[in-house]
Amino acid sequence: xxxxxxxxxxxxxxxxxxxxxxxxxxxxxxxxxxxxxxxxxxxxxxxxxxxxxxxxxxxxxxxxxxxxxxxxxxxxxxxxxxxxxxxxxxxxxxxxxxxxxxxxxxxxxxxxxxx
Amino acid sequence: xxxxxxxxxxxxxxxxxxxxxxxxxxxxxxxxxxxxxxxxxxxxxxxxxxxxxxxxxxxxxxxxxxxxxxxxxxxxxxxxxxxxxxxxxxxxxxxxxxxxxxxxxxxxxxxxxxx
Numbered sequence: 404x405x406x407x408x409x410x411x412x413x414x415x416x417x418x419x420x421x422x423x424x425x426x427x428x429x430x431x432x433x434x435x436x437x438x439x440x441x442x443x444x445x446x447x448x449x450x451x452x453x454x455x456x457x458x459x460x461x462x463x464x465x466x467x468x469x470x471x472x473x474x475x476x477x478x479x480x481x482x483x484x485x486x487x488x489x490x491x492x493x494x495x496x497x498x499x500x501x502x503x504x505x506x507x508x509x510x511x512x513x514x515x516x517x518x
Numbered sequence: 519x520x521x522x523x524x525x526x527x528x529x530x531x532x533x534x535x536x537x538x539x540x541x542x543x544x545x546x547x548x549x550x551x552x553x554x555x556x557x558x559x560x561x562x563x564x565x566x567x568x569x570x571x572x573x574x575x576x577x578x579x580x581x582x583x584x585x586x587x588x589x590x591x592x593x594x595x596x597x598x599x600x601x602x603x604x605x606x607x608x609x610x611x612x613x614x615x616x617x618x619x620x621x622x623x624x625x626x627x628x629x630x631x632x633x
Contacts, residue, residue, distance in 0.1 A: 434619060444557075444607055446623040458620065493563060497619060506553060507621060509563035 406430050407510035409494050415516045416484060424479045424513045426494030434499040435477035436507060437469060440491040452477055453499050481515075489517045520545045522612050522624035530630045531600050539595045539627045541610030547571075549615040552586065552593045557626070558606040566608075569593060600631045 407428045416422050428435065434453040440446045450469045451458040457469065466482045481488060491514050495507040521544040531537045543552065554566040567577060569586050577584045581598045597604055607628045611621040 436620065438621075444626045444628075446609065446621075446626075448620040448622070451620045460620070491561070495563075499619065505619065506565045506568050507619070508565065509555075511562050 407494055407496055407508050409492075409510040409513050411513060412511065413514050413516075415518065417518055418484055418486060420484050421480070421482045422484060422515070423481070424492055424494075424515070426477050426479070426510055427475055428494075428496040428508070428510075429475065430496055430508060432496035432498050432508075433474055434497050435471070436495040436497075437477070437479050438493040438495065438509075440493060440512070442490070446493070449479075450477075484517045486517050489515055491515070520547075520550075520612050520614065520622045522610050522622055524608075524610055524624035524627045526627045527625070528628045528630065530632065533602060533631055533633050534599050536596060536598050537600050537629065537631075539597075539608050539610075539629065541593045541595065541624060543591050543593065543610070543612050543624075545612060545614070547614055551613040551615075553611040553613065553621065554584065554593075554595050555609045555611060555623075556606045557609065563609070566595075597629075600629075602631050602633055605629060605631045 410425045436451050437449040438446050448460050449463045468480045471477045491512045493512045494510040497505040497507040523542045550571045552569045556564045574586050583596045585594045607626045609626045610624040613621050
């Protein structure tokens with residue numbers, strides 16, 4: 404069974420469109436994350452979310468919004484897509500302990516290409 | 519602010535050679551957590567190890583070993599007798615004791631092991 408899954412694996416779209424990427428975890432974790440990996444492989448946190456708190460990296464444009472229908476899902480919505488949004492987006496999950504102790508488990512990634 | 523530096527962008531070795539991947543971090547926190555992740559050519563991110571800031575014991579797991587030195591703010595990773603399957607991008611990451619467990623990643627080191 405896949406621990407953290409993302410759909411779609413590939414997403415090609417036009418500038419200006421709105422799109423969503425879905426993420427599901429079956430690990431029973433209570434915290435989920437979104438990361439962006441650019442073309443140079445640099446990984447950057449976008450959001451950290453549990454049922455009590457959403458933490459947003461200050462560099463993330465407000466066109467990006469996480470939406471969590473329940474503890475097992477954290478979807479990423481992107482409005483008005485721009486060329487610079489092209490990247491691989493990774494979802495991750497972990498148990499929320501006191502502090503950043505627990506390792507995060509990552510999904511397979513979604514490669515977004517904006518034309 | 520936190521920062522993780524992996525000065526080696528790419529390393530190329532011949533199979534069976536030993537190789538060390540360097541990681542230097544910056545943080546003002548006294549409690550923090552360090553991680554290594556592997557990203558093989560298939561693209562997924564695989565957790566390798568976690569280390570707490572108050573635990574400076576080195577760790578060995580098969581051909582992998584990690585050397586954590588707070589005095590030099592380093593958390594280096596050594597692969598002994600490298601194999602072609604070790605070819606991947608390796609990321610060092612840092613997590614604070616709060617702030618939603620978000621990981622700050624280094625830029626990654628691409629390791630190429632040639633037969």
